Amino acid sequence: MSSLVEEHEVVEQSDVLTVRGLTVSVRDKILVEDVDLTVGPGERVGLIGESGSGKSLTALSVLRLLPEDVHARGSVRLSGIDHDLIGADERQLSRIRGRDLAMVFQEPMTALNPTMRIGDQIAEAMLIHRTVPNRRAARAAATDLLGRVQLPGVARAYPHQLSGGQRQRVVVAIALANDPALLICDEPTTALDVTVQAMVLDLILQGVAARESALLFITHDLAVVATICQRVLVMYGGRVVESGPVHEVFTNPRHRYTQGLLAASDLDSAAHRLPTIPGNVPAAGNFPTGCVFRTRCPHATDLCTTTPPWTGPSPHGYACHHPAPELVTVETKQGKFEEVADG
Amino acid sequence: MSGLGGSVDDEGGPVSDRGAPESALGVPASGADVSTGGGASTGVGGPTGVGGSALRRSAGRRLNPSLVVGGIIVLVIVLTALVSFVWTPYDATLVDPAVRLAKPSWSHWFGTDKFGRDLLSQIMVGSRTTLFVGLVAVGVAAVIGVPLGILAAMTRRWSSELIMRANDLLLAFPALLLAIMFGAVFGASTLTAMVAIGIATVPSFARVIRSGALQVMRAEYVLAARAAGRRPFPIALRHVLPNVTSLITVQASVSFAIAVLAEAALSFLGYGTPPPTPSWGRMLQESQEFLFSAPRLAVFPGVAIAIAVLGFNLLGDGLRDRFDPKLEDRR
Amino acid sequence: MVLRLVERTAVLLVSLAVSSVLVFGFMAVLPGDPARVALGVNASDEAVAQLREQFGLDRSLATQYLDWLGGLLRADFGTSYVSKVAIGPQIFDRLQVTLWLVVVGMIVALVVAVPAGTVMAARHRKISGLALSAISQLGVAVPAFLAGILLIMLFAVKLGWLPANGWTPPASDPGMFLRQLILPALSLGLVQGAVLTRYVRSAVLDVLREDYLRTARAKGLRPFPALWRHGLRNAAVPVVTVLGLQLATLLIGAVVVERVFVIPGLGSLLLDGVSNRDLLLIQDVVMLLVVAVLVVNFLVDVLYVALDPRLRVGQR
């Protein structure tokens, strides 16, 4: 782990987001533990993991929008901001939110105020931060933004008059309104149909590219991450278990969880029976000590009761006592992972 | 984690035309916290994907103070009532001019009233009346309101509409009015007054139960039961009713508090519990002459009423929190 | 939207018709012959029969009903059997009094409840919120008349700041009117306010949990501005419902406070009517009340549409 930190310290100044040792807990239960995370300028980083692995909590900690009794420790720094976001007060935070740091949430149906017109909700984002001179300019900018997410002419509509995909595009427009340095998307397309998902993903990517914003993209869908991200972090049980460039992680997973996940989600090439990960994802706070995956890991030994150290000075790192062997030649023919791992 | 947990909320189609006001109307005319959920939340018509509300809800549930305090108060009242059947310091209706208006002392802990009756004994026996009052009112309301609510949720559009309209109509007859009119027709007694209060409480029961039952009816296990061949009546009995019991309990304890207050108000107006049955409401009314000379005559029953109402309200709040994980942190 | 109005209006009219039959039917079974009560204890049977005829009590129920309804539609409430005075003006007088009381009480309640409920919800984990919450729970638990008696004992009898009871119409002596209004409006308003506070708190708590509030925060709004701009309107819907119900039921429900403060309101008119078996008067008051409740419900319904655009079907 320390090596990773060192490696990134070199470029620390230029990183948009730097999270160090983030631990999120509710009362005595630890939900997210010791997460490190950096996002470089213009970089697109994916955060994947199954339900309950702590992805949303991580994202919300960055914005400091955690539910009331949930607390975050560690350090969250944003380039250009001279204080740590953890420990900052509401006044400081509200200046950052929506301006340097924007977020798109999962549920498009409830993310918009049902009693306010779409245009006003977008305009508000700019008015709050005074990035436009006046109300009229804000309206014009809002209409413009709506046009760019391909929703011309809905400024005077109310949210309930739009479909889920359309609402999500409005949310994206709100998030991009002030050209944020970092856009965080928390499963923005999970609730959408594939065809609509394709469009929304495309819009997000275009928007991010046009503004040279960095993107932290949270999803449980490996294929989506593979499509839009350059780098990926795999979370399980509140910890980052593996991280690295998308191509490397997905073609040569080292952590046994990543490996299992890839195999289980690959429906296309698997035979009649799918490779599975035994057992279920434990409930929050019920993950085992040591290696969080050890109760479901076919390779677990006594060693796994100790927390595995972070391995990998290279961009591709993982935390596992029994990693899958490194492949020399990148094999894209699926279905071989298991064989390789067994070998 | 109850049957009416957030899971059902996650589902559901586009907001119906009457969705918001109806669930909003499902609140009693008085009382404590009410869940007003449903109105504002829009559902998604699409696949939820790997959305994770499932595990989130298992997150820790503390004993909430409302429930504990409310429970203890109610328990104390029930115990007092039970004890009063076998033992009270004095016969609560025994008139003894020799000790009238006695101050609190070792022989009469709370003192005596103008008839020389022991206040403590009256308070104790009065708790019986209070419980009786609540049980009758809530019983009537539940026995009529719950089936009506379930029926309204399970039947077709027009018949359920009819039930709910009738319900609205009943809402136009406030509890106090009904009680006074019932008293005039059937003679003033605690029973008639409370039956009237109960009837006036039917609408709020029916509404709450209906919206709960509607949620249950939307759940897939009802569909599964139908696919297994269950008929509507057994479904109502085995699936809907058990899954709205939490709502019934909450509504019952809030209504209980309202009934206790209503009895006090009626007694004040002279339409409540007739003498000599001890009742807190009447004690309070009788104490009026003595507000200056012996304020304690008003203090004891007044405090008793307030505590009882508080207890049932807190219990209701506590139960609501407990049953509805969405409202987990309410107090 | 127009359709909704039309539909609501139809429902209102049908409800009114049905309830008029209910009210009349209920009166018909009320024991106690109004003629005998009016004539007193040892009236002869002939005298009673004569009076019954005079009041038209000897006609068929259907005729009586239609007569009554026809009168109501012409705003003619009939003449009391007991006092032989036209009922309409009486009801009107009393209604004015009660409306003052109820409306001012409600304003007090709102002024107390909206900020208190909001703060309670926003700080529901903090001591200040908990303390407010506990106070409101106590407020809910105190019967309104007890609150009234306590207020009188303190402000009128002990301190002598305000009159203990009585009523002066605003036109005849505005100063006195205000002084006499304060205590009853307070005792009504504080208790109702406590009840309302619970609803406001609950509604605001619900809203606080909504995703769009999180969106607003993510835009850079601080918690209270976010609640103010995005939350209150959404929280208003359930609160308006309760408010409507309270307003309507208080027309009679205020009778206890009217009794304590000796205010000649609608509630006490009804109680007098019941004890004098002033049948027609009771019938009229109850009907008026039912109309009030139904109309208020109707208005509340219309108000929803203003508050919640989702209900404006047929737009766009």
Place this chain on the structure above:
Amino acid sequence: GSGTSSGPSTGANQSLAIGLVAEPASLDFTTTDGAAIPQALLTNVYEGLVKQDESGKIVPDLAKSWTISPDRKTYTFELVDNAKFTNGAAFTAADAVFSINRVKSAWTTSLKAAMDVVQDAKAVSPKQLQVTLSKPSNDWLFRMTTRIGAMFSQTGVDKLATDPVGTGPYKFGSWKRGDSIVLQRNDSYWGTKPFFNQVSLKYFKDPTALNNALLTGTINVIGTVQAPEALSQFTSNTKYQVIEGTTNGEVVLSFNNSRPVFKDVRVRQAIRSAIDHKALLDTCFAGRGKLIGSMVPPTDPWYEDLTQVAPYSKDKAKSLLAAAGATGKSLRLRLPTLPYATSCGQVVKSQLEQVGLKVQIDQLEFPAAWLTTVFKNADYDMSIIAHVEPRDLGAVFSPKYYTRYDDPTLQQALAAADAGDEATQVTEMKKAARRISEQAAADWLFLLPNLVVADKNITGLPVNAITESFDLSKLARS
């Protein structure tokens, strides 16, 4: 003032507010029963030919004097000559004839029966009236002091319910229903004009509110204190005066004498003995009021102290019950919803249960439900009510009344009293009073006191309240 006394000088523009309990349902006592209307209007707005003074004597009012023929059937009244109705018409003998005849023709309340005995009334001259009775009746002249004797204007009876017209010292001002009746001084009054320019009668359902109103200066006088326990706050305060006198209101524990159990005189006597009247009065009326042993208040000429006819004795009560085989009998005590009845009922229940009776209390809403059930249908065993009509012994203990008391001996005495001269009347009435007491036709719990609390400086308040009216004419502020 009946024109004889000069009285205090008229206060310039002073007004007075009096707090009362029962508000009239109408202003027309010719068709509406109830004590509240004459309380407000009689002797204040309406006047009769004669009236009762505070000691119970019949004295002149609109009649300066009168003579009775030797056969005691013809009464000749000389009328005052300057009396005027508030509608401007002068009061003449013709009005008197009109008023007397109108009782028979237009009145609907049961009280009109008192006028049945009148055979003929005629105006001999504008100022002389002659009334002929069909039989001698002492009672008739007495009834003329009550509302029956009120003199109406021939031209002023169209709107009795809302606009009463009389000759009295006050004229009707306004009526805010549910709140107050305002009377204005009649500046063209024929007698001594009253002190106050305006008197409002304010009505309070709730005794505590009534007390508070006096304490906070909303009213100056509490006409009748309903909550005697609360008197202490006034007696201890030098700002107020408390007046205690007697009334005509006998609080009667009535028996339904048509019920088999009450046909046995021993049961009735047992109940009388079982009740400790002193303790009862202390408990339910704070010891205010007077114990009486029969249906006669001390202000009646034939009053005798009969409280010792049935002294308190539990043992005697028990043995009487045992002898009658009524021990353990269950009786329904149906109470009207009136504070004193509710209070006393509970004491009665407790005391009767101590001698082995079972008593079940029912509350009936007053007036409607109680009147129908108990009064009209006599569906009760025992009840408690105050009979406030004056000289009502005969009326209350008759077979047709709700007491269902059928006693020829009593009826004989009453008839003789009515027909005889004053002396005979007194002896026969004493006999009657003793008869019902010994026969225990009912139990008399106590006589309601006249409790008046007023600002210290109010004068002219009556000590006893034995007439139907609350006489405002002598009130003044010192």
Place this chain on the structure above:
Amino acid sequence: MAEPVIQVTDLVRDYPRPRTSLLRASPPVHALRGVSFEVQEGERFGIVGESGCGKSTLLRIIAALDRATSGQVVVEGTDITRLPERRLRFLRENLQLVFQDPMSSLDPRMRVRDIIAEPLVVQGHPASGERVRELLEAVGLSADAGDRYPHQFSGGQRQRISIARALAPRPRILIADEPVSALDVSVRAQVLNLISDLVDELNLTLIFVSHDLSVVKHVCSRVAVMNAGQIVETGPTADVYAAPTHPYTRRLVSAVPTLQRALSGATTTDLVKGVPST
């Protein structure tokens, strides 16, 4: 070919919409507009389509839980569309459902044992503890699971319970409405395997509904693609997937992101190819 087990002909289902105008009735929601297909004995038939296209409506009508506006559903030779509930016994015994939402498809107030036994009890079979244990075992749960309540299980386990319940009356047809859409990837594989195994073992006819093309492709041999209440394309899964003929199908296939395509350089621009802007 033998007579189809399920034959759906020209099925139409309109839902009335609340009026918005006084003069005109609102146009109904056309949830299904003339759907026809057949399913053969032992076949694994998939239905794909996006949200709101009428998949669930179709299944409800096939299971006689909803009434068609017009058209016909013939199950094992009997037309069930107009049968009264009391004549549907054969259907209740032969056709069972598994639902999407693991949270709401099990009655939280019932023990797992009673949930599984419910179809048996309703249909008057002896609901022996033996059979329940057998079913629990068949879906890979331990026998003591019967004593517990649904909330004590994870999503995947609940879906297993759902499946056990569906299998209780020994149906010949199993209808699954998005049974894995709400599950985690790692658990999804388990449930899919379980369904596959059971269908093979018990020789079931399977109708499998999903919005996820790849899942259908994995499970089913034949697939129908639905769009806006109509079936736009039917055929062997592999063919439809490899060479979609209908434009909608093409759009659908291209919009699904897959690992392989992504790793070989596909971008979002490739995904939106053919997706019109709405």
